[in-house]
Amino acid sequence: MQIETLPGVGAEITGVDLKRLSDAEFDAIRQAYADHGVIFFRNQDLSEDDHIAFAERWAPINVNRFFAAHPDYPQIAMVVKEKDQKDNIGGGWHTDHSYDEEPAMGSILVARELPESGGDTMFASMYRAYETLDDATKKEIEGLRAVHSAKHIFGSGEDTFYKTTDAGGIRIGNAAAADVLADVTHPVVITHPLSGKKALYVNPAFTVKIIGKSDEASKELLSRLYAHAMQQENAYRFQWQPGSVAFWDNRSTWHWALNDYHGQRRIMHRITLDGCALH
Numbered sequence: 001m002q003i004e005t006l007p008g009v010g011a012e013i014t015g016v017d018l019k020r021l022s023d024a025e026f027d028a029i030r031q032a033y034a035d036h037g038v039i040f041f042r043n044q045d046l047s048e049d050d051h052i053a054f055a056e057r058w059a060p061i062n063v064n065r066f067f068a069a070h071p072d073y074p075q076i077a078m079v080v081k082e083k084d085q086k087d088n089i090g091g092g093w094h095t096d097h098s099y100d101e102e103p104a105m106g107s108i109l110v111a112r113e114l115p116e117s118g119g120d121t122m123f124a125s126m127y128r129a130y131e132t133l134d135d136a137t138k139k140e141i142e143g144l145r146a147v148h149s150a151k152h153i154f155g156s157g158e159d160t161f162y163k164t165t166d167a168g169g170i171r172i173g174n175a176a177a178a179d180v181l182a183d184v185t186h187p188v189v190i191t192h193p194l195s196g197k198k199a200l201y202v203n204p205a206f207t208v209k210i211i212g213k214s215d216e217a218s219k220e221l222l223s224r225l226y227a228h229a230m231q232q233e234n235a236y237r238f239q240w241q242p243g244s245v246a247f248w249d250n251r252s253t254w255h256w257a258l259n260d261y262h263g264q265r266r267i268m269h270r271i272t273l274d275g276c277a278l279h
Helices: 023-036 048-056 126-131 135-141 175-179 215-229
Strands: 002-005 011-014 038-041 077-081 106-113 121-125 145-148 160-164 170-174 184-187 189-191 198-200 207-210 235-238 245-249 253-257 266-273
Touching: 002 023, 011 023, 023 038, 023 245, 048 106, 048 266, 121 126, 121 245, 126 198, 126 215, 135 215, 184 189, 207 215, 245 253
Parallel strands: 011 038
Antiparallel strands: 002 011, 038 245, 077 266, 106 245, 106 266, 121 235, 121 253, 145 184, 145 207, 160 170, 189 198
């Protein structure tokens, strides 16, 4: 097994079969996941059952209440853009499930049907985003907490909906679940539960306010943190191929599904894993 560190964020792991991992290989992959925030695999041949088995080796599966489920495997969310759709799912910088009291650990995405070109996914490191902040900003955000909400993304007057949002892309799901979902707070800077490293934990899609600041001051600070985190030095663009698998950590990365393949179909299978409270 070889682990290659990628520029900006992530690592590509080769020489392994995710269906037949030894305990030693799994431990090495787990360490790479904690250290790098997102790991990529090529040339995998995973059935839906294999995908589920690999996921369950990490943590209990979190069935997303806002996305369409696979008709035969409810643990798998369908991330689909049809040929006639204009918008896509995840088309803006975000991290999944920050609106939950215990945000999801991460997601394992398997390519099932790809466009002839386009459809890459961008990832950004929130370890690096925090580490490269100037000392004054680190001091400014120390101890701050932020409010995270799903209502402005998923909320609607209908039970099931397709909705284009300012955060980017189509959100699909059960609006009633969003409307009753309580907003939550998390530290602006977390200590990652696996790596012990500090990471910036705000994102443009679901973070709505810094506690204790006016709306104007909160917006200014968040905009400044976002602009810093979005720098190209923090990011890596992953090009999908048949057999590709990406496994990202929601606590230490952002991601953005690029929407540059209009008129083509793209089908991905996603499994999300339970996480824990963040401190």
